[in-house]
Amino acid sequence: MVEQAAKPLPRPVRAWVLDATPGKVRAGGDGEDHPRELISFLRTLPKVVSSKREILNALIKEGFSNDVSQWVVTNLRPTGPLCSSFSWTFDLDGISQLYQSYEETNLWNFVENLPRGVHVNFLKAERSLHRWALEDLQRIHAAEELASEEGGGVEMHVLEDAGHWVHTDNPDGLFRILSSSFQVLRA
Known part of the structure; x- marks a missing residue:
């Protein structure tokens, strides 16, 4: 998505990032599956x-x-x-290759400099606190403010009653949050 967003695509472009920060991947802990x-x-x-x-x-x-x-x-x-x-x-x-690529990729620069018309939604799992450093949350909230001024968008959502495996821990809550971005296409 990052590589495509700078190309001329129909706007708006909306991406969801599920319980992952744009930077350093923090290992599991507290008995959480990694x-x-x-x-x-x-x-x-x-x-x-x-x-x-x-x-x-x-x-x-x-x-x-x-x-x-x-x-x-x-x-x-x-x-x-x-x-x-x-x-x-x-x-x-x-x-395995996709996960290794994820661990090695740092997307903070992209998130903090979103192109016009690009909106990135971050979904943080409530019980996945060890994956989200205070610095991550602060940077995302700062990016929310900056993006809105620049014509892009960053938004943080919290999925209650879920660990990192959001689709197994709270699938109904995940659907409710994601559905806010669904659009009905009219012919």
Whole structure:
């Protein structure tokens, strides 16, 4: 999105950033599931497994939350006759590369200098406090003020009753917040 926003695109451009800051990625803590740890663990599992329950139990035994473990097994599809085996629906190497890129990318300069017509919404999970340093919050609020003066937009939203895995912790609340940006297209 960042690379595309400077090109002539129809305006307005709206992006949502879900429980992530534009700068340094802070590791999980306080018993929270961390994506890098989850990706690393998934790499140790076989590509084909005999049951979803087997993977669910392995994830929980490894210390991942029940909610995240249940979400992970939704990414297994039947591959054998009569659902006798399952394989992953996602490209774990691709996910690993995307996550590494995310950890290495610093987008503060973009957020603090948004092009006209670009609006970035940050959604902070209420229980994900360790990922959001006070400096991050202050910079986003300063960017909110600056962007509104420059014809862009930065906005901070807080998703109550959710940790980092916003889509599993509070999907209804996530939908309510995101739906504020949905538009009805009329012919």
